[in-house]
Amino acid sequence: MLVFLVLVGCATNRLHFAPYTSDVDLLAIENHKTHTAVTDVTGIERCSTCSEMSKIVWHAANYNGGLYEGFANIPVANWPEFIRQAIGSEAAASMKTRVEIERIFIKTWNSPDYYACQAKLSVYVGATKYVGESTVKIKGSGQELVAPRLASMTGEGLKAVSIALKAAYIDALRDPGEDSAD
Template identity: 45%
Template structure:
């Protein structure tokens, strides 16, 4: 009976984005370098789908999940502090300036998680890319050791710049995944 209960709980939690990121493997330096160094030969003409949440939950389309235990437990869901997702995505992909291939990207989901012990920050990105009336779907998880946040007080965490770079790496990796 205990085994069945444990199995049922494990199956229920496996679909949860926060658990997928918590139990994901860490990205290696070689993997991150490959993502950074791969050139994208498209002209990115449009980015859409970036809907920021006001009352953020785990199921929000674009969300940051901060979790911490430092003498007290803090967990919250918040808006990712990016005001222009089109410019942010273009910066992430760093596409070629004079490419003949035009692409549109739809952001389907961005889930950023930061955790204090063990310290890591991780991002899951899901995008759709449209090139010449063809649709390509990409998904990626980037997980990096280190602090992606600072706990300022009991109910206030602050995202650091490194976590934003992880989002950009995850977006670029999702693009590369879609184009395989």
């Protein structure tokens, strides 16, 4: 029983056993207009020794004749701009928000091929804090294995991060009376 609880508790296993996100849900997230302007992004941390516990991290796992697992920074150079684009921030929008990254964890795996991302954000409207979370899991690789122990994240992998961030933002600002889409 304890082993099961430990496996369920770690982010990599939660993503591995999560259901796939439907194409309809992915499209709904992408097409959702937020009508907000993100004025500031905080909580950005790059890990020097990345692990499952890192705040913003990519877990690449591959089976190619032998198991390889590694943790690395998500290859995003400018997080504030990446988040603004992911959310669909509009500079002229009347609602201004601040975003704090609580956690971004993406896992890519090749057997079966999938890439999955969990995101948790705090969104501030004035002094009021709203928290949103999301999990997005997509069939496909999200990575390329460039050497036996070296993976490179693809554009599809980064798109999953973008969609998960937007879904977490939508979740944070969702009207409590709305049905959950994730």
